[in-house]
Amino acid sequence: MGRRRGKGAGTTYYHKGSKRWCAELSVGFDHHGKPLRVRSYHKTRREAEAWLAEQAALYHKGLLADPSKLTVGEWAEQWLERKSREIRPNTLDAYRRELGYALPALGHLPLQKVTPSHVRALLDDLAKRYSYRTVRWVRQKLHVLFEEALNLEIIHRNPVAPVKLKAARGQGQSKAARSLEVHEAAALLAALDSHKDRRTALALRLMLNMGLRVGECLGLKWQDINLEEGTLTVRRTYSHGRESDPKTPSSVRTLPIPYSTLERLKQYRDWWQERLKEPPPPGMWVFPGNDPARPLEYNAPGRALRRIVERLGIPTLRVHDLRHSYGSHMLANGAPLELVAERLGHANATITLSIYRHVLEHERKGWVVDLETLLTQPRAKA
Structure with missing residues (x-):
């Protein structure tokens, strides 16, 4: 039987499939004994090792959330914090506003427990009160949010991907710009x-x-x-x-x-x-x-x-x-x-x-x- 990797232990290795360096940190085991890990992919080994060292330090200080307990709201805050260093303030405000429509319903749920039915119920409820355009932007932002969690292997699938939006008759067509005669x-x-x-x-x-x-x-x-x-x-x-x-x-x-x-x-x-x-x-x-x-x-x-x-x-x-x-x-x-x-x-x-x-x-x-x-x-x- 193979030796279990202890909590807070990590490794880096070259991932042939993605042709990138993978940094992997073990953060314990679930109730079935299945290892819980967080992963991230990088262009160089040095970048992977730097990420791993940072995550290990956070874990040993008790600041790294257990992926099985991380909620949608907590993940959204982490994601927005990263985005704040990449995008303009006005764009960040728009991201917060769009996610704000979803978090009252999804924010308390564990990230790994969100299902397509949760997303479907949310979007259907929003469609009763808001425009198609607003609901479309909420779905788009949720998709990006969960996609990053998927890429980091915190979740095994994106629950937003199979949920499609179809505009009601007369909706969904943005007003075309017009030129003055x-x-x-x-x-x-x-x-x-x-x-x-x-x-x-x-x-x-x-x-x-x-x-x-x-x-x-x-x-x-x-x-x-x-x-x-x-x-x-x-x-x-x-x-x-x-x-x-x-x-x-x-x-x-x-x-x-x-x-x-x-x-x-x-x-x-x-x-x-x-x-x-x-x-x-x-x-x-x-x-x-x-x-x-x-x-x-x-x-x-x-x-x-x-x-x-x-x-x-x-x-x-x-x-x-x-x-x-x-x-x-x-x-x-x-x-x-x-x-x-x-x-x-x-x-x-x-x-x-x-x-x-x-x-x-x-x-x-x-x-x-x-x-x-x-x-x-x-x-x-x-």
Whole structure:
């Protein structure tokens, strides 16, 4: 009979199947005498040994949970703690919010005891109270949460995987972004000039005329705008009370300001100078809220836009549709795909193509070449 590995003992070995180094720590035995282990796979032996040493130290201090007793709530907190070092704060908040729908029902259950029927019951209950989109995001986040536990061999299967969501009729289709028609854009721009709140009016103009995201627009400071050279640099975003880096490295970009928008920015700067009795300082938010230490509230531009389009009789329009309109009209007027991707701050032109393929398809239909006609036309003499 083979010798049992004692609690807190571990080993590392090369796993041929995954072609990675496996670190394995024994944390005891279940009531059937079956060994309980935690495992993790790494690119190098050194990484595997470092992980093993860390887990063994936690185990001997009593800080490593027994996999058989680890609850979904405890695992979720561990997972979110790891994610906090990898993702943006706003994304982490979204993860917490989405898991928050599930934890009241599943959080107390041992991770290894969760079954597909538990997940099915949870999603069915949520579907009675929340939108399909919300339930879909909850399922997606639970799947990722349990998948990591599966990869670390804490559980033997992912209980979320076999549970599928099927949207009810009329649900599950996200509202497609729409592009303003030329006459709608003209009416909106004219209305912004007479809007009572200069801050939201100019912010909405920048989104439509320069393709800025809401957070990028609210995150602007006067040091980011060069009125002499006519450029604007996106360096940060501001969303729901938090300042952060732009969405991707390519989102950090310097953009030329269209002439009409530049003139309005100069007038806006002069307006602030009159109020402050001096030029706006470089570190001041371009669109400050009622508390000057913070920009406008994140949803303020959207609320203003809804009121304006309702008054103009324009069909429902979301703030993001302004950015979408900018990209659509750029492409429709012959701007190269790579330039549009650069202006919008997309990581690559493939993203731009996937979003605006409908625009490009429409443009392609106009390019019809009849070779028969070309061949029968008289050739010009040299």
